[in-house]
Each structure stands twice: as structure tokens, then as C-alpha cells.
Amino acid sequence: MHLNYSAPPMVWAGLALMCMREAVLHTRNNASNSALKEEEMVKRVDKSVDEIFFISATSMAIEAIVCIRQRFVVTFLQAPISMAALYIHSLLKLAFLCSFWPIITALSLNYPAVFNFGDSNSDTGGIVAGKAFTLARFNGQTYFHEFSGRFCDGRLIIDFLMETMELPYMNPYLESVGSPSFQTGCNFATGGATIQPANAASMNPFSFNLQLSQFFRFKNRVLTLLSKDNELEKYLPAEDYFRKALYMFDIGQNDLDGALYSLKSEKQVLDFVLKLVYDLNYGMKRLYNAGARNFWVHNTGPLGCLPRIISTFGENPSNLDEHGCIASHNRAATIFNQKLRDICLQFLAQCPEANITYVDIYSIKLNLISNHSLYSKQA
Secondary structure, eight states: OOOOSSSOTTHHHHHHHHTTTSOOOOOTTOOOOTTOOHHHHHHHTTTOOOEEEEEOOOTTOSOEEEEEETTEEEEEEOOOGGGGGGGHHHHHHHHHHHTTOOOEEOOOOOOSOEEEEESTTTOSSHHHHHHOOOOOTTTTTTTTSSOOSOSSSSOOHHHHHHHHTTOOOOOBTTOOSSOOOOTTEEEOOOTTOOSSOOOTTOSOOOOHHHHHHHHHHHHHHHHHHHHHOGGGGGTSOOTTHHHHSEEEEEOOHHHHHHHTTTOOSHHHHHHHHHHHHHHHHHHHHHHHHTTOOEEEEEOOOOGGGSHHHHHHHOSSGGGBOTTSSBHHHHHHHHHHHHHHHHHHHHHHHHOTTOEEEEEOHHHHHHHHHHTHHHHHHHO
């Protein structure tokens, strides 16, 4: 995980789960008129909501509310009760939405394995193992109390999710030392990875297409080994795990980061973003055709709020938004997230057995940044 703000670094992972509350998907028309009739609301949300589920989250959260239509999942968490006054408006909006979908049932994050694709936001040691990459001294110090291969000083969001599912922390595909177990999944994410294929100038060769190739080799190798010795299920995922597993994606930030040094017009950004989400969609379809059914997709955070981006592009005050972030970079991230949402809906229409969880990381992080003084007091 990148350290995107000056608050205590590892508050990010914990608070991200605590505050995953504003991740309700907005439609292109941003349906905000409380006088909308039921049929108008259903049309506005592209038929993306059918049932409302309440599920237990980690010990850091009060509850999670998940809206599902045709297996398209939108997740957000309420913050602690002590902050309830902050969220009255959000709860009123939620109550309005809930009035149209009265079905309430339980949803379980019960997956036997997880396969993750991404960049440093979910890298649990891949780039360190794959390139002998040296991380700063703070790596792992606040939780693991030793070198952990993570781009933070404690746990990542994916670590908290694994804890919630009562699964071990993920081992990176590229790690060969220490007899890593892959029984409950494998992490293909590496810091600096991109959706675009890497080239000779890329700092990280393990782009999304290569991560997919690694997964398919991993799967084929696992099935071959299990056919010869089923005792290896102690260390490798069983064959049916590949269909039942959760496939996670957290990638795209580095593509936007690099491109925005040269892309100037919004049309250029849009064309570039469309290529990115197309490539991501293509990879997800490859996994679907190979049996994957459960997908968890993170959108990208407010890129313009990274300290490095602010120091590079923020000399001119006119480049800053009301949060002190670079407005053009946040607009690009918003465009990417809108198109990513659209491509998820298209994916569901084309792949009827798919389940997709779309997580609005942008809203989560922007909330942390815009209300940093409140959260720093909590910390």
C-alpha cells in the first residue's frame, strides 16, 4: 500500500475497512433526487441493485451493507458509532435506497482460496522476491515486526480481508524460500505493476498480462502435481478451489501515474483509460473462461493526493482542488473508475455466472484525506 497521506502510515489499512461506507455506485446521471419513483430508480442504477445484504465485517467495522443485482456487488462499511453524526446524510440516502429492496439475508465471504492480481497496494512480497527489490527500513515494523515484503509498515487491505475470511496471509507466487504454502491461494501482485504490458523501459516486468500467464502456469502445474499425489493438497489448492475461489484485482494506478506526465487533454486521458479497462476486462474473461466465477475489483484511489504528485505538479495553486490535491490527476482517476464500473456491468451481461464485488477505494481514501483531522484524533 502506498503511504498517501501524512497520517500514521498503518492507519490506512485499518481505517480503510472501518470507513468503507461511501462506496455506493453512482450512476451516470447521479440519481440524487429523493422524489424518484421506484421504476425510475431501477432504471438509473442500470438494474445493478436487487437485494440488500447485511454482513459482519472485521472487528474494526460495525457492519457492511452489500447491494446485489445479477451478482454485481457494491460494498461499503459504516464507521464507528462515535462518528455517527458525520454519516447521517449517508444513512438517509441508504434508507431511501433500502425502501425499494426489502429482501434482507446473510452474505458470507466463504471462499476456500484467493488469487490476487495487482500492484503495490496488494503486493505481499512479490517484487521483493522477483527482483530482489529493497524496501525501506519501516517495512513491516508496526505489525509483523520484521521484514514483510509489503510497501507499508504493517498490514495491507488484502491482509485484513484474509483475516476476515479466516484464511492465512497470502504468499507471493515468486517467493521460493521458506516452503510457502499455496493451499488457500496465491498472490501474483507486484509493486509497480501495470495493466499495460511491460516494455524494455519498465521498472517492473510483471504486468497484468504476465501475472495472468503466471496464474495459468500455476494452475496447470498444481493440477498436474495433484494428479500424481493428492497428499499435496496440504500445500496446494484442490482442483475445485479454482472455481470456488475469489479472484481479486487492484491495478491501474501506475498506468495513470506514468501516463499523466504526457497526456494533456481529457480526450487523451479517456482514450488511454478505455484501453486500460479493455485489457483488464479481457484478462477477467480469460479467467472466467477457465472457470473463475467470483471477482473482487478495487477501483483506483485519488491519485492527485499522493504527496509525490502534489510536490511535482502542485507549484501552481491553480492545479489544486479544495483538498490540496492535484485536480487533473483526480479527474483522471474518476474517469478510470467510471469506465471500470461500466466494464464490470458489461462483463456481467456477457458472463451470466459471474459474481463481481466492486469496491470504491477512491471514496474511501478521499474520505480519509478530507477528514484526516478527525481520524488522526481517533488514532
